[in-house]
Amino acid sequence: MTAATAHGPLQVTGRVLSVDRVGDYHHLTLVASGVAERTRPGAFVALAVGGPQSAMLLRRSFSVYRARRSGVYGGTVEVVLAVHGKGTEWLAGLRPQDEVDVVGPLGRPFALPQEPVPCVLVGGGYGSAPLFGLAERLRARGCGVHLVLGAATERRLFGVLEARRAAQSVEVTTDDGSLGVRGPVTAVLPAVLGRTCAAVVYACGPMAMLRAVAHLAEERGVWSQCAVEESMACGVGVCMTCVLPVRGEDGVVRMVRSCTEGPVFRGDRVLWDDVGTVPEGTLGAPRSGGHR
Amino acid sequence: MTPAVDEAAVDLGVEIAGTTFPTPVMTASGCAAAGRELAPFLDVARIGAVVTKSVLLDPRSGRATPRMVETPSGMLNSIGLQGPGIDAFLATDLPWLVQRGARAVVSIAGGSLGEYAELGRRVGVAPGVAAIEVNISCPNVEDRGLVFACDPSQAARAVAAVRRGVPRDVPVLAKLSPDVTDIVAVADAVVEAGASGLSLVNTTLGLAIDPETLRPVLGGGTGGLSGPAIRPLALRCVWQVHAAMPTVPIIGVGGIRTGFDALEFLAAGASAVQVGTVTFHDPSAPARVGEELRGELAVRGFTSPGQVVGVAHRSAQAPIDRPVPQGATL
Numbered sequence: 001m002t003a004a005t006a007h008g009p010l011q012v013t014g015r016v017l018s019v020d021r022v023g024d025y026h027h028l029t030l031v032a033s034g035v036a037e038r039t040r041p042g043a044f045v046a047l048a049v050g051g052p053q054s055a056m057l058l059r060r061s062f063s064v065y066r067a068r069r070s071g072v073y074g075g076t077v078e079v080v081l082a083v084h085g086k087g088t089e090w091l092a093g094l095r096p097q098d099e100v101d102v103v104g105p106l107g108r109p110f111a112l113p114q115e116p117v118p119c120v121l122v123g124g125g126y127g128s129a130p131l132f133g134l135a136e137r138l139r140a141r142g143c144g145v146h147l148v149l150g151a152a153t154e155r156r157l158f159g160v161l162e163a164r165r166a167a168q169s170v171e172v173t174t175d176d177g178s179l180g181v182r183g184p185v186t187a188v189l190p191a192v193l194g195r196t197c198a199a200v201v202y203a204c205g206p207m208a209m210l211r212a213v214a215h216l217a218e219e220r221g222v223w224s225q226c227a228v229e230e231s232m233a234c235g236v237g238v239c240m241t242c243v244l245p246v247r248g249e250d251g252v253v254r255m256v257r258s259c260t261e262g263p264v265f266r267g268d269r270v271l272w273d274d275v276g277t278v279p280e281g282t283l284g285a286p287r288s289g290g291h292r
Numbered sequence: 293m294t295p296a297v298d299e300a301a302v303d304l305g306v307e308i309a310g311t312t313f314p315t316p317v318m319t320a321s322g323c324a325a326a327g328r329e330l331a332p333f334l335d336v337a338r339i340g341a342v343v344t345k346s347v348l349l350d351p352r353s354g355r356a357t358p359r360m361v362e363t364p365s366g367m368l369n370s371i372g373l374q375g376p377g378i379d380a381f382l383a384t385d386l387p388w389l390v391q392r393g394a395r396a397v398v399s400i401a402g403g404s405l406g407e408y409a410e411l412g413r414r415v416g417v418a419p420g421v422a423a424i425e426v427n428i429s430c431p432n433v434e435d436r437g438l439v440f441a442c443d444p445s446q447a448a449r450a451v452a453a454v455r456r457g458v459p460r461d462v463p464v465l466a467k468l469s470p471d472v473t474d475i476v477a478v479a480d481a482v483v484e485a486g487a488s489g490l491s492l493v494n495t496t497l498g499l500a501i502d503p504e505t506l507r508p509v510l511g512g513g514t515g516g517l518s519g520p521a522i523r524p525l526a527l528r529c530v531w532q533v534h535a536a537m538p539t540v541p542i543i544g545v546g547g548i549r550t551g552f553d554a555l556e557f558l559a560a561g562a563s564a565v566q567v568g569t570v571t572f573h574d575p576s577a578p579a580r581v582g583e584e585l586r587g588e589l590a591v592r593g594f595t596s597p598g599q600v601v602g603v604a605h606r607s608a609q610a611p612i613d614r615p616v617p618q619g620a621t622l
Contacts, residue, residue, distance in 0.1 A: 008331075008332040009332050009333075010332070011332075011333050011574075011575060011576055048573055048574070054573075055364050055365040055520075056362060057362065057365065057366065057367060057519050057520075057569060057570065057572060057573040058360075058362045058367060058572060058573070059572065059573065087362075101574070103333075103575060230357070231357075231358060231360070233360050233362075233367065233369075233572045234571070234572035234575070236329050236330070236332075236333070236575050237325060237329035238323060238324050238325045238329050238330065238571060238572065238575070239323070239360065239369075239371075239572050240322075240325075240345075240354065240359070240371045240374050241357070241358075241359045241360035241369065241371065242357075243354065243357060243359070243374070244357070254353075255353045255354055255374060260329065275357075276356055276357055276358075276511075277356045278353045278354070278355065278356050282353045283351050283353060284350060284351035284352040284353040284354075284374070284375075284377070285353045286353070
């Protein structure tokens, strides 16, 4: 194997170590030889669902919650999932020793600051999962780490207890007020940004939250790094389904794949208001009388 | 049943319209980008060919999302031919494939006869092109947006436009749509127009409804259905066209997942196959299916894919051309 591919993704047969219920989510731990060693915070894995004869052909992609290089059973990767349909239902129903085809790590991870600056990490729902590994890396660089976790309800928060160990400060919000401040993360974020003098905001969660966080960061001249959760078919860059409009350094807007060019984007590069459309002026966008 | 041969005795190499391929298993257009993304999972030089995503003259943004929905044993897509355009393709994507030692089968798509002709001219002379595949499942802007592939004469004109600009030694394959009443008529027309072979088939139009909104899931409304769900449909098309035109090389494509699926297509009359949607499920599939096909051939006593091509059309009693097993007495 060449040095170039040693950092690329692998396809391995993973073995389930455990599946635990955590609030409304499932926490899946897989022994996946070699994948953990290559994983950096923000990267994701694409899991095949339904077994070798499955009628569900599309992979399900999940941010890596934790990657442990070696344990008793070898390197493990952990993901947190919500049951949305038959594929995630299958994953949630796995038992220890079951096999899962794993492709990963995939995607561009979070970019880390060169200087030991204060950072605010914002997680929406189980979007908080990749932030704990990130917090560890940031602390190792001497960065201050402050967490903001938000969700619809207390049961849809992930990692509140762990957050208290991982960060210097933690703010919690829920839409229904079942824990912490009632409202979205943006109800507390301006104050947190001000109090911490944050230089970078990291965020992972639903598109509406990312959009709000990116706008807030932009208003205050703070860098933002947003991990999107676009729907993907393959996760490896060949299906072209997970695109969103992003402005490049050359100023040109392109429909880019969130699997290969993301899932982490600079918040000021994504055209958040136009996600789900092809905005006018995008490279190769339909012109009147042109292609349909 | 003829005794099995050793897998090492199987030579997977095939020849299609004068061009040789190390195995009969290729990627399918639109399911492998331009090959590079699959390099971590397979050696692009060791599969039959990389059939690239259809390239147009100009960059194309593609359609709005959602572009994809999973369906039973398949999926619908409505990508809208997103791509960098021919200049970027020839400058970046094609040289990468050639440098890696892959056979590059370049899929081209146009909206008019002029565009097909220009794409043919430009790709035909590019170094390292093993073959051109003409995607004619595109709306013709000069003919009320009707899809070229759905009309035999328009399909033929598109293929002829490409063929004229392409050097003789570069095969031109026409990829046909199954959404026609008589696929043999379209096949006949494009072969008459100069197609060296046929890729059968493209996706078939489908629809999925969102359970909450009760509206189409896809931004584009309908989408192309692909995956094992359409395998019997694709196989039927191969069967019908091979029966009518047994000397025309066919590349079978539609839901191939295993080596046996590939063998089915060979038996129905295909000389090679493409693995498409299943690559999304298993990025190593184009290589894996080739190795599985080797096993399927060996266990049946075949030493070459060519020995199986079209056997399904012969009567059950007709002898099959197998090699004499080693040690057998004649």
